[in-house]
Amino acid sequence: MKAYVFPGQGAQFPGMAKDLYESSEEAKRLLEKANEILGFRITDIMFNGTDEELKQTKVTQPAIFLHSVVLAKISDSFKPDMVAGHSLGEFSALVASGVLSFEDGLKLVSQRAMAMQKACETNPSTMAAILGLEDAVVEKICNDIDEVVVAANYNCPGQLVISGSHKGIELACEAAKEAGAKRALPLPVGGAFHSPLMEPAREELEKAIDSTVFNKGICPIYQNVTAKASTDIDEIKENLKIQLTAPVRWTQSVQAMVADGATQFIESGPGKVLQGLVKKIHREAEVDSI
Template sequence: MKAYIFPGQGSQFVGMGKDLYDNFSQAKDMFEQANEILGFRITDLMFSGTDEELKQTKVTQPAIFLHSVIQAAVLADFKPDMVAGHSLGEFSALVANKVLKFEDALRLVSQRALAMQKACELQPSTMAAILGLDDEKVVDICASIPNEIVVAANFNCPGQLVISGSIKGVEMACEQMKAAGAKRALILPVGGAFHSPLMKSAEQELALAIENTEFNKAICPVYQNVDARPHIDSEVIQENLVKQLTAPVLWTQSVQQMVADGASLFIECGPGKVLQGLVKKINKDSEVASAVVPSPAAS
């Protein structure tokens, strides 16, 4: 069974998507439609902007979404048996399994990014990568930090977690993680504490936007971040998308469940190969690949 997986924030690079724009008329049309919907030429920032411009949450999230979804759209034989996306990638996955229309999902991604950026500005906060420590130990240390918000935010693969919270809380937790034997406890260059209670204000904004968006019947299950379970019911999918902003990304558990449900090949659709690396660390027997677009002559 084929599982298509879609990356989240951090996979962006300058030049992303330009080959699609240049070689496929369908891709060019979708990119131009995106420029119109967003009200600025995101293609200019994606194709020839600076790393700094591309790093802004309001640019990064729609950029990765566009690269992922447009790449999937031009694939010659796109027939997923199941889909999943890491954080932001869940929106790409929901376009791939026909739950969301491209333009509706892009609007939601843009609104989500702006709401998250606003939440980041309300309270200075950050995230940190923790390597080489048991998941349970990371969770316990986060819970033990007094008077600060700090939580496990991304369960990326065994021994690789990301924590999220107030700057002081994350710094204190990092010191304790190192003392407990972590190989690394590294503060990440992000705008704020994604997937933590500090995103509550963004959650409320996203809930309103989702309420006003049409969700359709899925053609295959989406394994969602908040519970690592397969879903096709649109109401449940909507609820989980909202919860995702303040809940941890259960990527390890999602991949394990997909394997248990028969996934033998994981195809990453979008910029980079981060998710393929994580899948191999979660289950070394799984086959992984990057999505391969047809040659331009065939388009």
């Protein structure tokens, strides 16, 4: 069975999707439509912008979403038995599998980016990657600290990203090193994504999700919040609403997809980050890009 997976923030690169725009009329149409919806020419920044320009909040998330979705839309071989996306990638997966329209998915992603930016400004905070410790050890470290600090991204065994206040992350990194972590690495991000500090953004996104039409998809989606197959529209909406303040259970999602019969994982989007993570979670998996 084929599982298609969609990357999250950090996968962007200068020149992204330019080859798609130049080689496919459908890709060109979708990307030009995106420029109209967003009210600025995001394609100019994607094709010709610098790393710094691509890191702008209003650009990064829509750019990765567009690259991922357009790839799936123009691929003749896109016939998924199941889909999943890492954080932002969940929105790409929902559009590619027909749960959300292209237009609605892009609008939600744009609103999500702006809401997250506002939450970051309201609650200065950060994230760090903890390498080489069991998940349970990292969870206990977070629980024992008298600050906001939580497990945020279960990326693969031995790689867990934590999220919280600057002080909380600092204390957790020290404790992780003392517990034998190979590395405890603060990340260059603007805020504590997938933590309680994203509550203002969650509230804003919830309203946008409630006013958006969701349809029956062509296959199950394994959502970040539950790491289980969902096909029920109400369930998908509820899980999407709490995604910003809940952890990304990527390890558990891949394990669930394998248990349900996935043998091939195909990444749709810029980069190959998810292929690497899938291999670390399940060595026997076959990985590829669209």
